[in-house]
Amino acid sequence: MKNINCYRRKIQYYETDRMNVVHHSNYIRWFEEARIDFFEKAGMPYDDIEKQGLMIPVLSADCSYIKAMRFGQVFRIETDMTFFNGVKFEFEYKVYNDDTDELCAKGRTSHCFVNSEFKAARINHSYPEFYSAFAEYNQKFKK
Amino acid sequence: MKNINCYRRKIQYYETDRMNVVHHSNYIRWFEEARIDFFEKAGMPYDDIEKQGLMIPVLSADCSYIKAMRFGQVFRIETDMTFFNGVKFEFEYKVYNDDTDELCAKGRTSHCFVNSEFKAARINHSYPEFYSAFAEYNQKFKK
Amino acid sequence: MKNINCYRRKIQYYETDRMNVVHHSNYIRWFEEARIDFFEKAGMPYDDIEKQGLMIPVLSADCSYIKAMRFGQVFRIETDMTFFNGVKFEFEYKVYNDDTDELCAKGRTSHCFVNSEFKAARINHSYPEFYSAFAEYNQKFKK
Amino acid sequence: MKNINCYRRKIQYYETDRMNVVHHSNYIRWFEEARIDFFEKAGMPYDDIEKQGLMIPVLSADCSYIKAMRFGQVFRIETDMTFFNGVKFEFEYKVYNDDTDELCAKGRTSHCFVNSEFKAARINHSYPEFYSAFAEYNQKFKK
Numbered sequence: 001m002k003n004i005n006c007y008r009r010k011i012q013y014y015e016t017d018r019m020n021v022v023h024h025s026n027y028i029r030w031f032e033e034a035r036i037d038f039f040e041k042a043g044m045p046y047d048d049i050e051k052q053g054l055m056i057p058v059l060s061a062d063c064s065y066i067k068a069m070r071f072g073q074v075f076r077i078e079t080d081m082t083f084f085n086g087v088k089f090e091f092e093y094k095v096y097n098d099d100t101d102e103l104c105a106k107g108r109t110s111h112c113f114v115n116s117e118f119k120a121a122r123i124n125h126s127y128p129e130f131y132s133a134f135a136e137y138n139q140k141f142k143k
Numbered sequence: 144m145k146n147i148n149c150y151r152r153k154i155q156y157y158e159t160d161r162m163n164v165v166h167h168s169n170y171i172r173w174f175e176e177a178r179i180d181f182f183e184k185a186g187m188p189y190d191d192i193e194k195q196g197l198m199i200p201v202l203s204a205d206c207s208y209i210k211a212m213r214f215g216q217v218f219r220i221e222t223d224m225t226f227f228n229g230v231k232f233e234f235e236y237k238v239y240n241d242d243t244d245e246l247c248a249k250g251r252t253s254h255c256f257v258n259s260e261f262k263a264a265r266i267n268h269s270y271p272e273f274y275s276a277f278a279e280y281n282q283k284f285k286k
Numbered sequence: 287m288k289n290i291n292c293y294r295r296k297i298q299y300y301e302t303d304r305m306n307v308v309h310h311s312n313y314i315r316w317f318e319e320a321r322i323d324f325f326e327k328a329g330m331p332y333d334d335i336e337k338q339g340l341m342i343p344v345l346s347a348d349c350s351y352i353k354a355m356r357f358g359q360v361f362r363i364e365t366d367m368t369f370f371n372g373v374k375f376e377f378e379y380k381v382y383n384d385d386t387d388e389l390c391a392k393g394r395t396s397h398c399f400v401n402s403e404f405k406a407a408r409i410n411h412s413y414p415e416f417y418s419a420f421a422e423y424n425q426k427f428k429k
Numbered sequence: 430m431k432n433i434n435c436y437r438r439k440i441q442y443y444e445t446d447r448m449n450v451v452h453h454s455n456y457i458r459w460f461e462e463a464r465i466d467f468f469e470k471a472g473m474p475y476d477d478i479e480k481q482g483l484m485i486p487v488l489s490a491d492c493s494y495i496k497a498m499r500f501g502q503v504f505r506i507e508t509d510m511t512f513f514n515g516v517k518f519e520f521e522y523k524v525y526n527d528d529t530d531e532l533c534a535k536g537r538t539s540h541c542f543v544n545s546e547f548k549a550a551r552i553n554h555s556y557p558e559f560y561s562a563f564a565e566y567n568q569k570f571k572k
Contacts, residue, residue, distance in 0.1 A: 012315070016446050024201040155462055160303065166299075172441070179441075179442060311458045
């Protein structure tokens with residue numbers, strides 16, 4: 001069974017632009033919201049991760065815009081960890097209009113772990129509890 | 144000779160995040176700044192395009208983050224139109240630290256033309272002056 | 287009894303800046319979120335208001351920053367309509383750390399109604415149902 | 430003679446909202462841009478200030494919106510330091526449409542100096558070079 005994380009909220013007025021749709025840059029911010037929500041629900045609140053001296057920069061991000069979203073709508077993001085090897089990991093996001101279930105956008109981000117000097121960190125040794133949580137989560141998706 | 148457009152400005156304080164680097168979503172906004180600057184220099188100010196009833200939504204966007212940028216730096220974006228067929232077009236962006244000439248990020252966006260009802264518009268008939276400007280610009284790159 | 291509206295949510299990573307606190311401009315956006323939540327709970331969803339051809343621009347905004355807020359915290363805004371005369375209205379906002387109940391910021395915004403040509407609109411005649419909802423709400427506060 | 434600092438740039442597409450005007454929160458960000466430009470022209474680049482371990486949080490901000498600004502316009506901000514006592518200081522901002530010279534908004538921000546633990550810092554002793562620069566600048570305004 002796939003255990004995909006759901007995150008939903010209303011679209012804000014300040015997220016729209018003069019085309020009367022959500023500005024495309026905000027989807028990248030929504031992916032971050034969904035990712036941080038995922039971390040929290042997986043038992044790894046993101047501010048706890050950073051308190052341990054680990055940071056998780058974004059290596060790449062992409063988004064395909066399928067249907068423009070508007071103020072007054074609720075979006076729902078289904079977030080899925082699609083890769084993890086202890087050094088890097090990847091997420092996939094599907095953005096739905098929560099009322100109509102229409103797929104409105106989809107995208108991906110890739111990440112690594114770095115320490116406070118922005119040097120790549122291998123978490124299996126230094127942060128075994130995060131490694132286990134990630135690996136366990138990723139394991140579920142493989143089945 | 145390639146006639147690639149250059150756009151540069153200082154990084155704003157409000158573009159940083161608590162990792163002390165530019166938040167990754169802002170590069171997508173910078174691409175838009177560079178693209179609109181490109182349109183203007185190519186003789187098609189973007190607000191003129193919209194006054195004609197044409198809009199140019201983003202169909203997809205991606206960005207690879209190579210080196211984190213910080214407050215106090217100046218970025219330079221080299222923008223290149225890599226595809227144009229009268230209905231769709233694509234841009235490529237390379238983001239440099241303007242002081243060191245280091246490549247810090249690169250990305251692409253793809254676009255189409257739509258009318259005010261968000262229906263796809265073929266501009267060669269309805270907007271021949273934009274079509275000519277785009278085609279002429281794109282032609283330069285092919286040589 | 288005062289019927290003050292409460293709005294709460296988590297602070298987003300992209301709302302922080304390199305001082306490791308929420309960038310001060312975001313409180314102005316939070317006021318908008320709280321205001322729109324207020325409209326909805328008062329039975330006047332903001333997108334319905336705009337569908338009627340009414341817009342509600344901001345005439346002024348101010349914020350006093352009392353204690354810096356950070357990623358990982360939940361903010362709660364208590365929103366209060368402090369003036370309404372059918373043409374203009376005012377809101378007050380108090381921003382609390384929802385965990386500690388510390389007052390972290392407070393502010394105000396003032397507004398008017400305009401039609402789609404940005405001309406001031408007096409809503410008691412043209413939009414009696416909005417007028418009643420506002421007046422009724424405001425009445426509660428006077429007692 | 431008053432030596433008021435001028436800062437100007439084009440309005441970005443992503444700064445607009447679905448009312449087809451600049452979202453009001455962006456003026457608070459523009460004030461920051463103008464303020465940082467002021468610091469730089471006064472010989473105190475803001476990132477140098479922070480490298481010395483000083484930060485300059487915002488204590489309060491306000492803005493009056495006089496005329497809506499739109500995409501395609503250039504704004505000009507005239508920035509004026511109106512108070513400085515070695516611990517706190519204040520700025521005033523006037524936002525003009527640079528083409529028409531119409532005053533479109535005006536606002537103020539107040540600030541203090543803090544060290545890296547967010548404790549108030551008195552700069553006349555610890556940072557005499559900043560103190561002199563500020564005091565000298567402020568002196569000009571008094572005449």
